[in-house]
Amino acid sequence: MPPEPVQYRCRNRIGFLLIDNPPVNVLAAPVRTGLARALGAALADESVRAIVIACAGKTFSAGADIGEFDGPMAEPTLQAVFAAIEASNKPVVAALHGLALGGGVELTLACHYRVATPEAKLGLPEITLGLIPGAGGTQRLPRVIGAAAALDMIVSGAPVDAKSALNLGLVDVVVDGDLMLGAERFCQQLIEQGAKPRPTGARTVEVAGFDEAGIAGILRKHSRALKGRTTQQLVVEALTAATQSDFAAGLAIERRIADHSITTPESKALRHLFFAERQVSKVPGIVSDSTKAPIARVAVIGAGTMGSGIATACADAGMAVTLIDSHAGGMECGLALIASNYESSVARGRLTHEEAARRRGRIVDSLDLGAAAEADVVIESVFEDLALKQSILSKVAALTPASTLLASNTSTLSIAELSRPCRDPQRLVGLHFFSPAHVMKLLEIVRMPATDPAALGRALTLAKQLKKVGVVAGDAFGFIGNKMMLDGYWREAELLMLEGAAPEQVDTAMESFGFAMGPARVNDLGGTDVGTKTRVELFKRERRPDPYFVIADALTAMNRLGQKTLAGFYRYQPGERQALPDDEVLSLIEKLAVDRGIARRWIESSEIVERCLLQLINVGAHVLETGVAMRAADIDVVWVHGYGFPRRLGGPMFHADSLGLAHVLGRIEHYGARMKNRNDYWRPAPLLEKLAQQGRSFANWDSERIAR
Numbered sequence: 001m002p003p004e005p006v007q008y009r010c011r012n013r014i015g016f017l018l019i020d021n022p023p024v025n026v027l028a029a030p031v032r033t034g035l036a037r038a039l040g041a042a043l044a045d046e047s048v049r050a051i052v053i054a055c056a057g058k059t060f061s062a063g064a065d066i067g068e069f070d071g072p073m074a075e076p077t078l079q080a081v082f083a084a085i086e087a088s089n090k091p092v093v094a095a096l097h098g099l100a101l102g103g104g105v106e107l108t109l110a111c112h113y114r115v116a117t118p119e120a121k122l123g124l125p126e127i128t129l130g131l132i133p134g135a136g137g138t139q140r141l142p143r144v145i146g147a148a149a150a151l152d153m154i155v156s157g158a159p160v161d162a163k164s165a166l167n168l169g170l171v172d173v174v175v176d177g178d179l180m181l182g183a184e185r186f187c188q189q190l191i192e193q194g195a196k197p198r199p200t201g202a203r204t205v206e207v208a209g210f211d212e213a214g215i216a217g218i219l220r221k222h223s224r225a226l227k228g229r230t231t232q233q234l235v236v237e238a239l240t241a242a243t244q245s246d247f248a249a250g251l252a253i254e255r256r257i258a259d260h261s262i263t264t265p266e267s268k269a270l271r272h273l274f275f276a277e278r279q280v281s282k283v284p285g286i287v288s289d290s291t292k293a294p295i296a297r298v299a300v301i302g303a304g305t306m307g308s309g310i311a312t313a314c315a316d317a318g319m320a321v322t323l324i325d326s327h328a329g330g331m332e333c334g335l336a337l338i339a340s341n342y343e344s345s346v347a348r349g350r351l352t353h354e355e356a357a358r359r360r361g362r363i364v365d366s367l368d369l370g371a372a373a374e375a376d377v378v379i380e381s382v383f384e385d386l387a388l389k390q391s392i393l394s395k396v397a398a399l400t401p402a403s404t405l406l407a408s409n410t411s412t413l414s415i416a417e418l419s420r421p422c423r424d425p426q427r428l429v430g431l432h433f434f435s436p437a438h439v440m441k442l443l444e445i446v447r448m449p450a451t452d453p454a455a456l457g458r459a460l461t462l463a464k465q466l467k468k469v470g471v472v473a474g475d476a477f478g479f480i481g482n483k484m485m486l487d488g489y490w491r492e493a494e495l496l497m498l499e500g501a502a503p504e505q506v507d508t509a510m511e512s513f514g515f516a517m518g519p520a521r522v523n524d525l526g527g528t529d530v531g532t533k534t535r536v537e538l539f540k541r542e543r544r545p546d547p548y549f550v551i552a553d554a555l556t557a558m559n560r561l562g563q564k565t566l567a568g569f570y571r572y573q574p575g576e577r578q579a580l581p582d583d584e585v586l587s588l589i590e591k592l593a594v595d596r597g598i599a600r601r602w603i604e605s606s607e608i609v610e611r612c613l614l615q616l617i618n619v620g621a622h623v624l625e626t627g628v629a630m631r632a633a634d635i636d637v638v639w640v641h642g643y644g645f646p647r648r649l650g651g652p653m654f655h656a657d658s659l660g661l662a663h664v665l666g667r668i669e670h671y672g673a674r675m676k677n678r679n680d681y682w683r684p685a686p687l688l689e690k691l692a693q694q695g696r697s698f699a700n701w702d703s704e705r706i707a708r
């Protein structure tokens with residue numbers, strides 16, 4: 001029988017309420033019921049003079065159950081339980097360890113005192129879910145740390161450590177050693193001093209710094225993370241209520257705003273991503289191999305930009321790395337790149353000098369492929385040349401035991417092709433890292449039909465250890481992300497340019513929609529030649545030239561390779577990254593359009609955004625239908641983490657569901673008719689057609705597949 005989610009015991013005049021709801025002590029309905037019951041027992045017990053609320057396991061509490069937000073919260077609500085705790089006539093002390101997040105912090109704020117271990121952290125991450133703290137947090141926190149500090153903490157969404165919490169007055173004592181003994185000691189002092197309960201709601205709010213200028217300054221500080229978001233305004237509204245209304249009225253206002261925040265499209269999208277990011281690692285038929293020894297030694301072959309970035313990512317994750325390259329010159333460049341990455345992390349204050357040196361020290365170099373023999377995982381990351389990669393992989397397969405995971409970092413090549421000469425191809429996976437590999441969170445893990453489930457499990461473990469979001473993709477051209485980018489989004493962007501939109505107009509439209517960077521700018525950053533090389537591979541594999549996807553190829557032919565040659569879709573001044581429109585490019589585009597008989601016209605930004613998105617969604621449906629992506633939610637995670645799709649919209653497939661698939665289909669048909677379905681671009685994906693006609697969504701499709 002599972003243990004009670006809240007256990008109660010009494011020792012030395014103190015009632016201990018222990019929340020035990022693994023894995024992260026979410027305050028779900030049974031916990032709330034248990035807390036109310038245990039509190040009642042402690043209050044009824046005359047021998048009890050003070051109460052401690054603590055949590056079992058590795059962490060205090062991750063707060064409210066996010067899964068409950070889709071409907072009304074079951075009784076007793078968090079608000080009711082917290083009100084009962086605050087109203088206790090015996091002092092209540094929260095004893096914190098690990099993380100206290102969201103409702104976890106609000107629980108501690110309803111207590112009268114807080115003690116914490118030195119490594120405890122407290123945070124209100126609701127804003128990352130498009131929510132405001134809705135269980136008293138916006139009313140109690142400003143009463144404890146002041147309204148300005150509360151605004152800063154809530155809109156940052158980031159946790160503060162115990163020391164900062166102590167300085168803010170958010171915790172009363174940081175206890176070294178055993179937390180329960182520390183909490184007990186603290187309670188004994190309260191009892192001896194005859195200390196009374198200290199209800200937070202009875203405290204006044206410090207308003208210094210919470211005026212118009214102060215609020216604007218705090219919001220400005222977080223403006224980058226909050227670009228395009230609206231929840232911060234709701235936070236300001238709720239905190240303003242704390243400064244202007246009495247506690248009960250403030251709680252009522254918070255309740256109204258919190259209920260509204262749950263219903264916003266922004267919050268629904270962000271909650272979707274929260275669960276999608278956790279679901280990606282769950283692959284039917286793949287048992288987690290987390291019980292196995294962690295991956296400790298990695299060999300990375302190829303010291304180019306990607307290989308050096310991958311080596312850095314592995315060293316950052318604590319692994320011992322052997323970086324291998326057959327050319328001394330190439331190795332020197334790679335090592336210099338690694339050193340400069342660490343230097344810039346130190347310069348930006350992200351790492352201490354000592355920590356950077358420790359991480360750098362985990363990387364050793366070798367010019368001998370044989371140095372890969374001892375590794376748990378070998379990641380080949382030489383340039384995109386099939387024969388070269390095949391030769392390296394087959395040599396590595398011959399010199400490593402069958403338990404070693406083999407991986408090829410590729411964005412274009414077929415993993416099945418790559419594995420062909422290997423002695424045991426079933427232990428090979430593709431790993432599509434994104435550049436810079438030590439920064440970007442996304443990792444596409446490519447499996448072929450022959451890939452052994454154990455190898456896939458190991459690759460998922462690798463992603464987890466690297467703190468990356470590992471998404472499993474099928475072995476088809478471009479996997480999930482590049483297929484949708486090249487065969488849908490970027491192709492449409494180029495067609496729009498041929499029809500009359502300037503590159504900067506396309507970029508501005510997509511950036512205003514929320515993309516981190518528009519397609520022409522991304523092309524210039526990565527190199528137009530990279531896209532061209534990929535397209536050549538695409539057309540070769542799918543045997544279909546594309547007469548309208550030609551601008552970047554023409555730029556490549558003119559050696560306008562992007563930022564690295566100071567000219568691409570834009571031109572650049574030496575040493576600067578600012579993209580400057582270039583008449584030469586406009587003339588080129590005009591000529592390409594004339595050659596193809598395309599009449600040019602003024603195009604509205606709304607059409608640019610709509611057509612690019614529709615293509616993205618339509619190809620996404622193909623990717624889903626062909627099984628290259630397992631779930632629509634996986635596609636969303638790929639696009640948000642790897643391609644700069646705005647997080648607040650939940651990813652392209654979630655966005656399609658929000659628009660309604662019947663509407664999406666209707667618009668695809670509209671453009672198909674208007675543009676005479678040129679080159680078959682506007683043929684709706686059969687899955688999209690089917691779902692739209694049945695009145696279903698991609699989310700329905702996902703849940704039916706998961707249920708199976």
Ligand code: COA
Nearest residue numbers: 023024026062063064065066067099101102103125126278
């Ligand atoms: N509500 C519902 N489920 C939650 C949850 C919450 N507040 N917090 C965590 N979980 C679930 C996760 O979905 C996951 O479930 P799964 O195993 O079925 O996939 C499980 O708890 C473990 O979480 P995970 O994120 O995989 O563990 P972790 O150790 O990497 O991280 C946390 C732990 C607490 C840091 C992280 O889960 C987190 O940030 N949670 C959200 C906290 C939050 O935003 N609270 C405010 C809610 S309004």
